[in-house]
Every structure is written in structure tokens, then in C-alpha cells.
Amino acid sequence: MSGFNDFAIARALHVLAVLVWIGGVAFVTWVLLPACRALADGQAQLDLFERLEQRFAAIARWSVLLAGASGLWLVWRLDAWARFADPANWWWMHGMVAVWTAFALMLFVLEPFVLHRVFEARARRDPVGAMATIQRLHTVLLAVSLVVLVGAVAGSHGGFVFT
Numbered sequence: 001m002s003g004f005n006d007f008a009i010a011r012a013l014h015v016l017a018v019l020v021w022i023g024g025v026a027f028v029t030w031v032l033l034p035a036c037r038a039l040a041d042g043q044a045q046l047d048l049f050e051r052l053e054q055r056f057a058a059i060a061r062w063s064v065l066l067a068g069a070s071g072l073w074l075v076w077r078l079d080a081w082a083r084f085a086d087p088a089n090w091w092w093m094h095g096m097v098a099v100w101t102a103f104a105l106m107l108f109v110l111e112p113f114v115l116h117r118v119f120e121a122r123a124r125r126d127p128v129g130a131m132a133t134i135q136r137l138h139t140v141l142l143a144v145s146l147v148v149l150v151g152a153v154a155g156s157h158g159g160f161v162f163t
Helices: 006-037 042-078 090-125 127-156
Strands: none
Touching: 006 042, 006 127, 042 090, 042 127, 090 127
8 A cells, every 4th residue: 555545534534533523522411411400590501501611612623624625525535526516416506505504603603702791691690591692502502513413424325325
């Protein structure tokens, strides 16, 4: 074996990035948020969530960037642009781009410039309600992400073809 396989490396990096990113969202949704919400005091719920979630935010940002860059490389390397118009592939190809775009906007634009202020104002008025809203948002984002993830893995291997 000689040389290196840029496709294999890009695919491995893509899988690693998605694993860390969506796995982290699953942890936050299914473990961290319920543990925070189990605390009696609403302000304690918020404090714990913000302290721990802030540590994951940087990891999520890097993972989303790596997933986007490696995904773009894979589409370019495979010359897979036609999959976006192919009736057998369009839904999961667009799904990956849509999920990536939603998280990229959330992590790089909305959260730092809009949602943080909105969340703080809401949390001052109703900390328990703010935590419930965050949990609902995470649940929806995770559910959509998992559906797309299953569709993308199966679709890239010839399954889940809807024509």
C-alpha cells in the first residue's frame, strides 16, 4: 500500500465530526438537561446547564466546522452534486445540508448574537420555563438530526430509497 487515500481520510473525519457533534447533542438532550431540570431551584438549573453546556459549545463548533468541510470535500471528491437532484437521494443529501446549516447558524450566529440575550431575559423572568424551552428545542433538533443521520448512512449504502 502506498500513498494516502484522501477519500478514506475525509470520510473518517466526517464520521468522527458527526459522532462528536450529534453524540454531544444527544448527551445534552438525554442526560444533561434532565439532570439540570431535576434540581429544585430554577436558578441552580440554569447555572449548572450554562456552566456545562459552555464547555461543550466549543467542541460542537469545531465538530460542525469539520463535518461541513469534510462533507463538502466528499461531495466534491465524489462529484456527487447530482445526488441533490436525484429522486432516490435528494431527501438525505438535503437533510444533511439542512441539519448542518441549522446547527452552524445556531452555534455561530444565533446563539452568540441573539439567543444568549433572549435566553438571559427569559431566564430572569422564568428560569424553569426557559429550561423547558431549551429542552424542547434540543429534543426537536436531536430528533431531526437522528432521522437524517439514519437516512444518510442508509442512503449512502443504497437503502431507504424513496422514489
